[in-house]
Amino acid sequence: MVVIGAGPVGLATAAELTRRDQEVIVLEQGQAPAAAVRQWGHVRLFSPWSEVTSPAAVALLEATGWSHPEPTAYPTGADWVRDYLDPLATVLGDRVRTGHRVLGVARSERDLLVDSGREGQPFVLHVERADGSMQRLLARAVVDCSGTWGAPNPLGAEGYPAAGETAAVDRILYEMPDGEADRDRFAGAATAVVGSGASALTALIALTSKPLHTPDSHVVWVVRRGTVESAFGGGELDELPARGALGTRVRAAVDARLIEPVTGFRVTGVQEQGATLALLATDGRRIEGLDQVVGATGFRPDLSFLSEVRLNLDPRLQAPVDLAPGIDPNLHSCGSVQPHGHDVLAQPEGDLFLAGMKSYGRAPSFLAMTGYEQVRSIAAALAGDLEAARAVELTLPDTGVCGGAGLFDEEASGDGGCCGTPQGPESLTLTGVAGSAR
Structure with a gap:
């Protein structure tokens, strides 16, 4: 199984699959794990340590003698990397491959148009490595945790760069x-x-x-x-x-x-x-x-490398259609999200999931604990434990406001x-x- 992105949720996915004895590879385009978090390392999170560590990752880390940071303290991005994400990537070892940029995901020997034999084919990922060489990697399942950090929305009111924005x-x-x-x-x-x-x-x-x-x-x-x-x-x-x-x-x-x-x-x-x-x-x-x-x-999700797989996304948010109504800022900004797991996040291809911040598309209200629960459910489903996969429990803290941010x-x-x-x-x-x- 292949996870795209070695950020907090991508590494948590690998921890969940490893705990269930599943073979997994994590592909990270940056030169180090959690490359995006490192870019905003000076920013302090508004969630405490107790809400930004994955239970599966904590279990792996504690087996090595790692100690959980003070649960009530608020880490910066740099703290998160140094005290949790880097140690987790080290425990996962060569499962995490940095300098690997995914350029495309498809069904082997099938483009988007072809129906015949599609479901029986493995996924194939077209990957560019740090040295510029290309790799064709087969996978039973793909969990896209690549986030949205690399695709900021422009200043322009219509979603495109404003006149003169690129020049400035x-x-x-x-x-x-x-x-x-x-x-x-x-x-x-x-x-x-x-x-x-x-x-x-x-x-x-x-x-x-x-x-x-x-x-x-x-x-x-x-x-x-x-x-x-x-x-x-x-x-x-x-x-x-x-x-x-x-x-x-x-x-x-x-x-x-x-x-x-x-x-x-x-x-x-x-x-x-x-x-x-x-x-x-x-x-x-x-x-x-x-x-x-x-x-x-x-920010917005980068869907360019998913152009040859079949997606079912909300036309406004670019999030999975079953998830979108609960996170749509045109409707509310309450922070309360209905429990959701593998079945909500799965795409029509089967064994292809969007998870983490990318699963929210353009919606801004994602929290790390949401992603950790998502991938716990996904990993259970991929390992064949559907009872655990369906037992999703998620209660998010309320923002204290309920206004439609998009209105x-x-x-x-x-x-x-x-x-x-x-x-x-x-x-x-x-x-x-x-x-x-x-």
């Missing part, structure tokens, strides 16, 4: 600002953060805290919604306290005029104006005088109240002090 890419960061590595880039700069999820809140906190925040700093928060109120989250009602604290801190920064919210702004262009940038909206407004932009607009148009009231959008185009130019955009 050197001044747009699609990751979280790092207080040390990015000091020269952001300290004292005029920065727009585009987005309204947890990543946007994290970026806003970094940009309004030392060392990135200085008396000369300017931070504009650009959202499509008619108000930022729902973006603050559930605060004390959030069952993940650290997640609730994100919104509380950003609200305080907005109240202190360290952040200038700009609402109802749907980006259509990024314009270079000499030493500065301007963001252009579909309604004609402009935000001028920017030095940098942080794109915190979410930014419907938020607006007819009389231009707190959720209303501006009545006409205006320009916003950053000037002398934080919060002075007009």
Whole structure:
């Protein structure tokens, strides 16, 4: 069996299959396990250690004398790698193959069109290795845990890069600002953060805290919604306290005029104006005088290497159709997900599963413990233990809010109240002090 991606959920899948005496290989395109997590190692998780370790992985690790980190502490990405993911990859040994990029998955000797004999054929993975050579690898089953990190959503309101966005890419960061590595880039700069999820809140906190925040700093928060109120989250009602604290801190920064919210702004262009940038909206407004932009607009799954296998995905979320209604941000953002396992995640090919963050498609509410339960069920099904595979139990912490994140148009009231959008185009130019955009 082949697992694509050696991130937290991919390694947990291998641990589950290994515990059930199944042969498994994990293919990771990065040069080290958990390559994506390493890229945001400076960011602290809002889930504690007790919720970011897989039971199957813990069992494997403890057999080697490993000790579980303090359950109530909150790791950074770097902590997660050093104290859990690297040791787990070491225990899994040569089952984990780094520098192996999957370019395609298919049924052996069958393309997408061919029906005849399809179900009886093994999967074949077309793999590019670090030295540039190609490998054709046969598999009984494939679990795609490749995540979404490598495919950030662009700034453009229609899902495509805004005009000028690609040309200005050197001044747009699609990751979280790092207080040390990015000091020269952001300290004292005029920065727009585009987005309204947890990543946007994290970026806003970094940009309004030392060392990135200085008396000369300017931070504009650009959202499509008619108000930022729902973006603050559930605060004390959030069952993940650290997640609730994100919104509380950003609200305080907005109240202190360290952040200038700009609402109802749907980006259509990024314009270079000499030493500065301007963001252009579909309604004609402009935000001028920017030095940098942080794109915190979410991620999307890379489905390109699955073009020759048959998928059954929701047309909006690009998530498995049976999972999509429970995670669709157009409907809710409650954080409560119905129990789901192998049967919900399976694709029409049979023994092909999307798991982990990739299973959520474009939905933003994935938690590590969701993925760990998913792959426990998948591994049980692949090992023939259908009773265990069906016994899925999953209770996720509530966010404390239940608003349809995708319904930014419907938020607006007819009389231009707190959720209303501006009545006409205006320009916003950053000037002398934080919060002075007009």
